[in-house]
């Protein structure tokens with residue numbers, strides 16, 4: 001089962017949920033915790049991880065041999081990102097716009113386009129314990145998009161015998177869409193505030209559009225703010241758990257500890273989160 005843990009913005013608690021949930025489930029299941037928040041991966045901070053493999057992810061950038069180019073314009077016509085332009089005297093590639101899709105090289109009638117690898121980032125794999133494995137992607141500083149790293153990483157961790165938890169990037173942009181592709185469930189983490197509700201609505205629109213079953217966890221819940229309950233009811237989304245604001249939880253988190261380890265009640269409640277998800281996915 002593949003579960004994406006996401007939130008409309010950073011700092012809402014998705015890493016807190018992903019890491020604690022992964023730990024609890026690994027007591028009796030094979031689990032993969034996969035940090036796809038490639039601009040700022042931080043799930044690893046909560047574990048003592050032995051990294052045993054690291055791979056580069058490259059983008060293939062086109063480079064035009066001006067001697068062979070006839071300036072026919074077929075490459076610029078096919079490029080969806082306006083990253084290559086054929087002028088009468090030269091054909092130019094705008095590297096920051098290029099997604100490395102290879103379409104221009106495929107259509108070039110004179111084979112004037114070479115594809116040159118450029119490092120986009122890295123993917124790492126490791127072990128936390130015998131049931132819990134770990135993977136993360138990291139985008140190189142200055143690179144504009146981590147979508148390709150997320151796509152590669154998701155392919156590499158594919159495994160039908162494990163529960164795979166994706167700690168998603170924040171926000172509601174292309175990396176989030178890539179994370180959500182082919183997952184079985186989207187766990188929407190929000191906080192009990194008007195800002196939390198605002199971001200939840202944005203991310204829920206994507207999940208709905210992609211037709212992915214979802215449920216909500218309200219982190220740092222406040223009983224005074226009822227608007228998230230109202231939104232969930234109107235949209236028929238189940239609120240799976242409400243986690244109150246607690247100094248103990250905040251302090252464990254800021255010290256890099258998993259709070260379920262010391263808390264039997266919450267260990268059970270985290271397991272129940274998974275049971276609720278399983279019921280929806282299997283229904």
Ligand code: SF4
Nearest residue numbers: 069070072073075108
């Ligand atoms: S398709 Fe090839 S030949 Fe035509 S403009 Fe582009 S690089 Fe030049």
Ligand code: SF4
Nearest residue numbers: 079098099101102104
């Ligand atoms: S590789 Fe794709 S995105 Fe880059 S210039 Fe060619 S067609 Fe455009």
